[in-house]
Amino acid sequence: MASTSTSPDTSATSPSPKKYNLRNPLPLSASQEQEVKQMYHKRVRARCAPEIKAFAECAVNRTVTATWVCRQQRLAMNACMITHANNREEEDRAREEWFATHEERRRAKEEELKRVEKRRAEVITMMRQDEERRRQEGQGK
Known part of the structure; x- marks a missing residue:
């Protein structure tokens, strides 16, 4: 019984070095x-x-x-x-x-997305202000 329990343990540990390569730790x-x-x-x-x-x-x-x-x-x-x-x-x-450099690229991408979202919010605000200004000009005539 003890020999059968040790054989699965060794087989369980032997595939892991084959499965994980240090140069390529994750499938891309x-x-x-x-x-x-x-x-x-x-x-x-x-x-x-x-x-x-x-x-x-x-x-x-x-x-x-x-x-x-x-x-x-x-x-x-x-x-x-x-x-x-x-x-x-x-x-x-x-x-x-x-x-x-994976983490560095991920952080740069997140910062770029934040800048895009900030700019998008600015553009939406400017468009709403422009619409409001046009509406006020139209009511004044």
């Missing part, structure tokens, strides 16, 4: 995953900034010809982007950054 919604991807791609672009800048400078005032005239810069930029975009560690860092 699609929009949250999109935010993580945006942070990830921003980090990749930052790492490849010199290559991107070189290609952009070469491609200025060119349209179709940029493909072969700036081939060397384009290949260097693509190689850099592929190297860093296939790096799982970079994606994990972006995910960690997202979790670290």
Whole structure:
């Protein structure tokens, strides 16, 4: 009996490390995953900034010809982007950054909603005052 009670306990504790990943403690919604991807791609672009800048400078005032005239810069930029975009560690860092700044973003969003509500109340007050003024002008005629 004691062996059967210990086996469920060990099975109950063994799935939990598999279930909870420290780098990703919560399942993210699609929009949250999109935010993580945006942070990830921003980090990749930052790492490849010199290559991107070189290609952009070469491609200025060119349209179709940029493909072969700036081939060397384009290949260097693509190689850099592929190297860093296939790096799982970079994606994990972006995910960690997202979790670290989650509370800050939530607070900023709440403050923005408060400002919007305050402004909405101001606009409603101004509209009511304007209506009252127009009504008084109409009665005075």
